[in-house]
Amino acid sequence: MKFTLSWLKTHLKTDADLATILKTLNAIGLEVEDVENPAEKLGAFKIAKILTAERHPQADKLQVLSVDHGDGNPLQVVCGAPNARAGLIGVFGVEGAVVPVNGMVLKKTAIRGVESNGMMCSTRELELGDDHDGIIELAGDAPVGEVYANWAGLNDPVIDVSITPNRQDCMGVRGIARDLAAAGLGTLNAIIVPEIAGVGPGPDVRTDDVDGCPAFFARSVKGVTNGASPEWMARRLKAIGQKPISALVDITNYIMIDLGRPLHVYDMATLKGGLVARKGKAGEQVLALNGKTYAIDETMTVIADDEAVHDIGGIMGGEHSGAQDGTTDVLIECAYFTPERIAVTGQKLALTSDARGRFERGVDPAFLDDGLSIATSLVMTLCGGTASEATRAGTPPATPKTVAYAPDQCLALAGVDVPFDTQRRILESLGFGVEGESSGIEYQDGVPVSVPVSWTITVPTWRRDVDGWPDIVEEVVRIVGLDHVPSTPLPRVPGVARPTATPEQLVERRVRRTAAARGLAEAINWSFISEKEAASVGGGDWTLANPISEDLKVMRPSLLPGLLSATKRNVDRSATSIRLFELGRRYFKQGERATVGFVLAGEKTARGWQGGKAQPFDAFDAKGEVIALLAAAGAPVGNLQSMGEASAAYHPGQSGTLRLGPKVVLAEYGVLHPSLAKQFGLSGTVVAGEIFLDAIPAKRKSGFMRAPYAPPALQAVKRDFAFLVPETVEADALVRAVKGADKKAIVDARLFDVFTGPGVDEGHKSLAVEITLQPGEKSFAQEELDVISAAVVKAAQKLGASLRG
Template identity: 60%
Template structure:
């Protein structure tokens, strides 16, 4: 939501500075994302007069201008604008000035052999509009040498406020002014609306159908209008907040959308076929919208239709067929109320984002229909002329419920209980009164523009935010005497260990959205949890995996120049009827840095992913010594370069490896990335013991190692051989690891293993070592391996 300081002062009598206003807005819950002043960016630019305009000696389409900037003698400027001529007044940018529309800093330069010491600017180059056919031409009385921003009245700070979805009233300047006045930063200016005298009935039939999503529709015919460009003050206001002026009639509707959070619409009556009906869409209805795109209406949409069919999506976007233009003389003004849930669903379904949708889906003031019709009619008559008819007001059965007065129970003591603020009841009531609430014997009646107020806690929030969250005292919680008892759960402790371990291993933590698109979810088995009211079509499914978010985050980092990305996230997957705590990681890029000691960088491999998965499982308390590696982790993973880590054939603790090439291709994932997921809820809980940790008991005798080299048949994994060798003597053998792999071209695979033997209370004899070696070889031979000679 953007507005200018002068626009705010139309509603609020205040002398506060822009910074004071921004600070107060943020303090009362309306976060200000930025305050910009166009005059600051355009400070170097001056009003200048073209003294002479001569043909460029080396270019037919260029002219060499002599320009009076009001500062010393004439300045030579090379210009290609067709409207540049002697005697005209324009806007001059000197060397050193930054031109925002071209992202260029001016300097003295030779253009086709002729020196140019500055630039005569167009509207688009100064980001004041889209016109670029020629340079800006000012009025003949513009003062030469004056600052252009000051002359053009551009020194009007623009506020950009991030309005939360529960504040429909703050989508209008009047609602923001009301909040500031309630917070003591000025006085709200009354703006009475006079009823327009009407001399004839509205000849356009208007009807709304029950269940259409439109509960009320007010329409008024204004005939004999003249639709042309809107006045400069209106165009400047719309441009300042990022809207493009179109025509007087359209600009008026856009004005009230920003000014009063009330979207309006106008129809060219001569283009209508019959009357207006608000109803549900019908299959096969297709119309061209004002954004030059065609849409197919559905039975779930609320459409505005005439006898020819749908001519717009109610509350979202109008149709081109009935749009006003310079030839419009008779116009139908629409002011309606649409059900927020219908508007939100329609906008998402058709992927249309408009200012009207943003306001209707939050919930506009239903009682503002009549005054807004009168205010808009008055402005139309003021700027375009015309005679107004009586207002036709059509409603459905649901309208009575929409405008019904609601009383919310409220106890003043709840302000201290919920917000920690001790305020006298009279002060609480005064705050609510300034916000438009009415105190009754049964509670509080919210104003019609606050449809978000639902319960007592909402009332407390209003009192607290106007009082100021920064004024809430810091009160420590009571604490019992003695040593505090541990409060962290097992899952919280596990997640903390995982975070520390992952960070220590060089992974960076990422926090990604829990909502993903249907396409992303389908690649990971499909989403089972769907949002009834998603933020957008791309965020409508609760994630079945943490990897889509990490893939997107890794790609963003690579796009910004990162050469090695190592990310992890601890969060929840949403499958079945519950949430599943999960840890995931993703690595892509250089597996090691380029350095004279480490040699050439390499890509990450599935073995790197396995190392991370095992380390994280160990940190989570999993019995890693008992883990078994099962190849092929499923359709998400590369069929030959992935695996799962399990406790037995059914209990899967983790999956790791390279992503499936199809997934990488279809979802634009980074090439060469490896990843893994740790299923924390599958890790068996450790048995409780009376000690916090086992006592440190180092072995009294030195361990010994023995090396074995086996020729291993195809289909037998190194992990299977390791497990067999460990099982030869579970008490004495404490570790088995592969330290060498050899396979000549076309030859058999040879694996070399180092076995660690740990004696207990006395050293091993030669006979005992020989016996254990024999059992180790026998265990490997049961798998088909043979001792290499």
């Protein structure tokens, strides 16, 4: 929501400076996102007069000007504008000025051999419009030498405020001014509603869809002359980014931003019969003002005449029936559309507009008559014409709500002791009606006695977000200031506090710290992804009925889409080594699943004389991260089985899974499938993995005491074995078989060498395994070692392995 400081002061009588206004807006819950003063970037541009204009000796389309910019020393300027001529008063950028449109610094230069000092400017170059056909032409009485921004009234800060969805009343400048007045920053000016003496009956309008459009008010104005808006209105609209179109269109935009009341103006010459607000019909279409055609269905409210649909009710008007330059008779629509219908229609059509943003929050249903009168008065003032009587079809839901409220509830709920009379003043200044006594003291036999105070609060029609007494407390505390809420510590029970983190939270904490310690940066992504992204990882079980965006429609079944999107953003910013992880939830019909995902992309080693040649990540890098994070999560990594059955998101043959038994999958990892990487705009090798924390078996509770550390009394013995095995045999299977040959004596086994080449039969490979033997009460005798070795060889032979000679 943007507005200028001077615009705000048409509603708020205040002496407060800009800094105070901004601070107060933030304090009362209207977050200021940005403040920009156009005059700051135009301070070096002055009003100047062209004294002479001569043809450039070396170019037919250029002129050499003599420009008076107010210091008594005319400057020579080369200019190519077709309207440059002697006597013209325009805007001149002096040497050193920065042109807003492109950031160019003006300096003395030679153009086709002729010296030029500064520049005569167009509106586009100063970002004041789109006109670039010539330089700015000012009125003959414009003061030469004065800073243009000051003379043109551009020294007016533009304030951009973020409005939360519940504050529909602040979608207009007046609502913001009302809040500031309640906060003590001035007084709210009275709004003037003109009385329109209508001539003749009102236009033929009605509503046949009371659920979508309960009320449809309208008035016609005949004999208008449409043209450009007055300078004051155009300046305000341009300051907030609205392009002035014509007086009739600008009036509706101005009232929408000024008072939060959207309206629409129809060219009556284009209408065939009366207008009706009704439900759409399958097969109907409308060409909207944005130039796009939209298909209508039965769930939408439209405005139509006897032949066609002209308006997507409450969202956007049609191109055919909108006001044009030659429009002479208009119908002004001021209707109330239900927020729910507007929201559903806008989402179906993927169509946003300023009107939709207000109607789906909920405009004031009691402001139809006044809004129509104000709009009619402006049309007649700026465009002339004669107004008809008003037609009022339907009844707006304008019955005010009442709430029972005890002012001492403010202290009980918010912890702020606000005097009762202060609460009354705040509520009344916000437009609430307050009935009841302000004092909680009664005199009984001359003795003051405290008694409960109860008020009846009448909620203003523009505050549909207020339902109960806690909302009243919120309003009081918001205006008083959240900084007045005291910080009160909760009572603390004597003794050592019990841990508050759950076992699952402790596991996630360890995993997060381990990932960060290993050089991975944490990413936090949306839990929602698009349908296309969900399909790329197998599809999602949950689709939102009311998504905030079509790209955030499906509850994610995998963490990979979000991480890959983040990876692409890093690649686009020239990151060469990307290591991202995320700890979050995946969503299925069975419930939420705690998961850790990571992506490695780019180079794992830097180029340079120290690091050598840059190397891409591979599947083994992913496996290393998976094992490290599983260990941090408390998984029995020594008992895991490696199987090559990762999901379709991974490259076949370059991916795998880690399991506890054939069915319990703890993680999958590997090189990303090229088609999936391409879908996210990634090139080169990208590796990833997901660890399913919910699949890790919980540890048995063994009390609070750790088992005492008892190192072995005797030194361990290591033995190496080299086996010839078929190429199809997995190394992990051989290691597990060897380790299980004697579960009492063999405490560890690991692969330390893989060899193919001379001395190894074709179709085979040599795998070397180191086993660790731990003696118990006495050292191993040679005969015992021979028995264990024979058991190791026998276990390997079951896989088709033979001891290498």
